[in-house]
Amino acid sequence: KEVETQQKLANVVILATGGTIAGAGAGAANSATYQAAKVGIEQLIAGVPELSQLANVRGEQVMQIASESITNDNLLQLGRRVAELADSNDVDGIVITHGTDTLEETAYFLNLVEKTDKPIIVVGSMRPGTAMSADGMLNLYNAVAVASSKDARGKGVLVTMNDEIQSGRDVSKMINIKTEAFKSAWGPLGMVVEGKSYWFRLPAKRHTMDSEFDIKTIKSLPDVEIAYSYGNVSDTAYKALAQSGAKAIIHAGTGNGSVSSRVVPALQALRKDGVHIIRSSHVNAGGFVLRNAEQPDDKYDWVVAHDLNPQKARILAMVALTKTNDSKELQRMFWEY
Numbered sequence: 585k586e587v588e589t590q591q592k593l594a595n596v597v598i599l600a601t602g603g604t605i606a607g608a609g610a611g612a613a614n615s616a617t618y619q620a621a622k623v624g625i626e627q628l629i630a631g632v633p634e635l636s637q638l639a640n641v642r643g644e645q646v647m648q649i650a651s652e653s654i655t656n657d658n659l660l661q662l663g664r665r666v667a668e669l670a671d672s673n674d675v676d677g678i679v680i681t682h683g684t685d686t687l688e689e690t691a692y693f694l695n696l697v698e699k700t701d702k703p704i705i706v707v708g709s710m711r712p713g714t715a716m717s718a719d720g721m722l723n724l725y726n727a728v729a730v731a732s733s734k735d736a737r738g739k740g741v742l743v744t745m746n747d748e749i750q751s752g753r754d755v756s757k758m759i760n761i762k763t764e765a766f767k768s769a770w771g772p773l774g775m776v777v778e779g780k781s782y783w784f785r786l787p788a789k790r791h792t793m794d795s796e797f798d799i800k801t802i803k804s805l806p807d808v809e810i811a812y813s814y815g816n817v818s819d820t821a822y823k824a825l826a827q828s829g830a831k832a833i834i835h836a837g838t839g840n841g842s843v844s845s846r847v848v849p850a851l852q853a854l855r856k857d858g859v860h861i862i863r864s865s866h867v868n869a870g871g872f873v874l875r876n877a878e879q880p881d882d883k884y885d886w887v888v889a890h891d892l893n894p895q896k897a898r899i900l901a902m903v904a905l906t907k908t909n910d911s912k913e914l915q916r917m918f919w920e921y
């Protein structure tokens with residue numbers, strides 16, 4: 585009987601990358617002072633014995649780092665391993681444990697490049713496992729629950745934090761000191777309660793199976809950098825980034841991606857030199873940048889990031905530039921993904 589139940593359970597692989605979910609502090613009161621990426625995957629799995637009721641779970645330690653230190657090479661390495669597992673007949677779902685600082689970037693990257701409809705869930709925690717009211721155990725339990733559910737197939741890469749199921753494309757870390765840290769301007773897709781998922785909406789943008797990008801054909805990612813805008817901003821950072829070899833610069837703009845008159849001439853000149861200028865917004869709750877609003881993008885041959893925040897715009901720009909160097913194609917991709 586027990587063997588029968590075991591066989592009926594989905595096979596879920598947990599790929600561990602580090603972060604606070606694998607963090608450890610000196611004492612239970614240390615919810616914010618701790619070291620990330622300390623605890624190994626076997627210990628994480630052993631810490632949530634209830635996982636075995638949800639799925640046949642096995643773990644792999646892909647890397648062990650805090651997510652602010654993730655490089656493009658790390659992204660490619662992780663993406664390739666996810667693709668291998670997704671191709672395997674004995675894997676039904678994949679969970680990635682990840683630091684929360686760049687979790688939204690990795691989730692969006694995988695959402696663009698993984699050609700599978702199997703559930704891929706990225707999860708982290710805001711408190712280390714050693715702290716009182718640590719959130720990692722339940723977040724991980726929820727991630728495995730969603731990864732093993734048939735309902736989660738074909739919905740793109742998902743993020744389970746704070747009981748919510750978020751689209752990896754839309755979600756962003758909005759605050760760094762609360763467990764209710766991850767939000768999307770367009771709302772969560774669903775909720776996980778006691779290991780069961782409840783869905784309310786679907787992603788509208790192209791992803792995974794419907795994406796024109798494929799991790800298997802991406803050899804490397806081009807250099808795309810971000811320059812932050814504010815009152816009295818100068819053009820120094822933009823010029824320096826271009827000089828160091830950036831193929832595109834994401835303008836992390838004020839308001840609806842507005843550009844200071846002190847910076848406009850430099851950006852026009854950089855575009856003439858072949859660097860793509862992509863206007864996004866760093867407003868907190870979610871930007872919304874439209875073409876030719878604020879700046880004449882058609883005239884300057886610039887691209888707008890629409891609702892993608894600067895760090896997500898960087899991810900799409902890197903992936904898009906592996907396919908095209910045409911600004912009109914880039915803009916199409918920014919509308920579609």
Ligand SMILES: NC(=O)C[C@H](N)C(=O)O
Binds near residue numbers: 649
């Ligand atoms: N909460 C966290 O996971 C933060 C940590 N710095 C990381 O991203 O790895």
